[in-house]
Amino acid sequence: MVAATSTEETLRSFILSFLKSSSTDELNAVFREIASIVLIDGSKRGGPKIGVVNGVWMEQSLSVNSSLKDLFENFFKAPFAQVDFRFKAEEVCKEVNSWASNHTNGLIKNIIPSGSVTSYTDCIYGNALYFKGTWQNKFSDSLTSNKEFHLLNSTSVSVPFMRSFGKQYIRAYDGFKVLKLPFRQGDDTKRQFSMYFYLPDKKDGLADLVKEMASTSGFLDSHIPSQVDEFRIPKFKIEFGFEASRAFSELELDSVSMYHKAWLEIDEDGAKAMTISFLNSKGIYGTSTLS
Template identity: 30%
Template sequence: MPSPPFTNPLPKPVLLLALAVAATLLYAAGLHATLPRDRPAPRPGPAMIRDGHTALALRLAKQLAPASGNTTTTTPKDNVAFSPVSIHAALSLVAAGARGATLDQLLAFLGAPSAAALADSGRRVVHRVLADRAASGGPRVLFGGGIWSDASCGALRTAFRDVAVQSYKSEARTVSFANGPEEIAKAINGWAKKATNNIIDSIISPKDITAGTVLVLANAVYFKAKWDIPFESGDTQPGSFHRLDGSRVDAQFMSRTMYAAQYASCSDGFKVLQLPYEHGRGDADETRYSMYLFLPDERHGITSMVDAVTAGPDYLYAVLNKTAANTVRVTLPKFAISFNRNLVDDLRLLGLSLPFSAGSADLRGIFDKEWQAFIGKVLHKAVVKVDEEGTEAAAVTMIMMDGAGREQPVEFVADHPFSFFIMEERSGVIVFAGHVLDPTTN
């Protein structure tokens, strides 16, 4: 694949789909670093939930992409980064406390046959796919959860607490939201900072805690990995990046020649390239992560590409299976994305509605008392940084619940839009996701 010269002006819109996706429950033994071509057939149960993970990742990727036709999307200059695995885990924990129609809707939305299967899959993802492999030379991966419940609501149900602790590594705390919003917000932000290795230092403000707040559920994921073959910093050069509005921006482009790289040129108008990360040595359960870059052939082709790639898990995995060994000269911009959003409206547009309704939400499986609660906010913050050495990424998802009976206050030459997946290869799970429109802005 020829390397276009930097002397040609490049389109400015960088729409980087920073896709941080964490584990599906599919543990395929004997999978190579050339993941896509030799993916074994999964067992029926885990495959269903893996596809639920992937389907949510793809639907959110399309929902958050610019020019995707929805009314809540970002502008054509906004970068996007999110963690599908974090969002899936947060909603899965809510499902552990849901009942009736609310539980049925959550299970359908998350792609699981039952709450028990969802909890089991969550445990597998958290303890296997998101296991830290730094000691054996693999990626540094951290995952943890937190629960802050109001003292007035009484104790958490034993079954709910067990799922939170065993499946999602969550620690529960009892607080008084009404009496100490500043202190509680400070404590939650301190937890988030520690859980993300100081990458995300705040996710909530005292103003987010209202008179109706009864429960906060949160999880955090941190990922840091080196490229299997790093880029040489001396080869990094300035160049122009074309943005979607037709303007150009100066960016720093890394480049290197990859031999036997897994690459595919698809008939749907885009190219796919695998960039493997270092993995651990000598561990039978080692994880293998890669970033997959999705680059449209046309400078303004990201919308149609995202529509194609997000059509469903079967299409995505079929595309990845088409990659084959090639010699590739890759040129990729360095970038750092910071994304912060309340996802309630996005989740509503994707079909999840009952948990957000004060009149319809049935979350009576959370507290011992028959307390009527509903989700008020789904706060999500993600940071993704890519440079010559590798990738560092972190995300926090925080679900804030209100009591329904409480008073509610009023309130590659990747020089044009492209996409990438960070995937754990042996499970097939997508851990981080996003869109980059301008690599020079956060």
């Protein structure tokens, strides 16, 4: 949404480069395909439940033409609200946080810190994604038992591990192993969702593995697991958040701040995940009419 609608050329170019796209038209075409195929709710067909919602809050004193509003509401399916940032910034911040909480079933709250929305804010973009899938081969509750789990600080804790004796996808590579857990897809033949787990052989090897994944082109496609009979993984629930504005630091875009939070839980039946992001822009639009 930012690349397609912002008048800030530096920001638009950065987004296109980051997403490896040559133009906003190409980016919009990719978005259209993802929205119409990947992000369609499959729960009525026996597949994963998927929900996506976008939102836009823009300063009411700025001129907005009908084509931009149509782009938000009909193409991105993003409800468009003109709000009073100049005199009611904190109230708008609470409204946005309430929107985030409502669209994540109350699991993600206060994503935008108090004070980060000010009278200089022109626009806020929001995006929330919900996923709930059932394993193709569920784990048996009776096989779940406590085992040792190693932490990054070199200590360990006892946590419940799920165990399977059914055929699953695991493969060992140099320094790490990969597990693939497919989700039930029902009668959906156009797509297949799976969760991948990457486990370093060394107890302190996670940072090096993440670095290798991020720096090696085609890493995921070149490390595909094969079937095995027995394995175990821990049940877990995690939540994390961070201010992603440092991604824009090299551009010296002080007018942009970005916040991201995610929540994930897996158990014997399947996995549930939610993620939400907001981009807060100040002075990107100025006072000119958007086109």
